[in-house]
Every structure is written in C-alpha cells, then in structure tokens.
Amino acid sequence: MTEPGAFTRRPDKIAGMHVFNPVPVMELIEIVKGLSTSQKTIEALKEVAQMNKRGVVVNDTPGFIVNRLLVLLCNEAIKMMEREVASSEGPI
Numbered sequence: 001m002t003e004p005g006a007f008t009r010r011p012d013k014i015a016g017m018h019v020f021n022p023v024p025v026m027e028l029i030e031i032v033k034g035l036s037t038s039q040k041t042i043e044a045l046k047e048v049a050q051m052n053k054r055g056v057v058v059n060d061t062p063g064f065i066v067n068r069l070l071v072l073l074c075n076e077a078i079k080m081m082e083r084e085v086a087s088s089e090g091p092i
C-alpha cells in the first residue's frame with residue numbers, strides 16, 4: 001500500500017483489505033497498512049472488517065501474512081513430492 005499511496009496526494013488514506021475465499025465462510029481479513037497510512041484509516045477499516053469477520057492489521061510486505069505462509073507450505077509439498085516422500089495418487 002506504500003507504493004500506491006505514493007501516487008496520491010493523500011497517502012495517509014491508502015490501505016488494503018485482503019479478503020479470503022470463499023468469502024461467506026472465511027473469517028479473516030488482512031488490513032494492510034502502508035508506511036504513510038494513518039491510524040484513523042486503519043480504525044475505519046477495522047470497523048468495516050467487523051462484518052462477521054476478524055480483521056488483523058499487517059504491515060505492507062509481499063504476500064502479507066497468509067500468502068507468505070501458504071507459499072512456504074506449497075514449496076514444502078513440492079519438495080516432498082520431488083523426494084518421493086509421498087505420491088500424488090488418491091486414496092488406496
């Protein structure tokens with residue numbers, strides 16, 4: 001959110017919300033705070049996130065929280081397949 005905010009005259013008003021799919025089921029919303037995002041903007045997004053969701057504030061970083069963890073998990077699964085720890089075949 002820092003980079004998009006740099007193209008505006010009001011970078012303090014720029015933040016992001018990462019909503020997960022399927023939206024009706026997933027509770028978590030990541031509220032992404034840029035370097036210039038004001039606390040007032042974050043508080044407003046926390047209120048929006050209360051639509052039966054749970055908001056967590058994260059700093060602006062590639063992948064935020066969940067996607068960064070997911071990439072690690074996927075990479076480990078690929079390594080396991082390469083090392084033939086398991087197969088991709090279905091149940092026996």
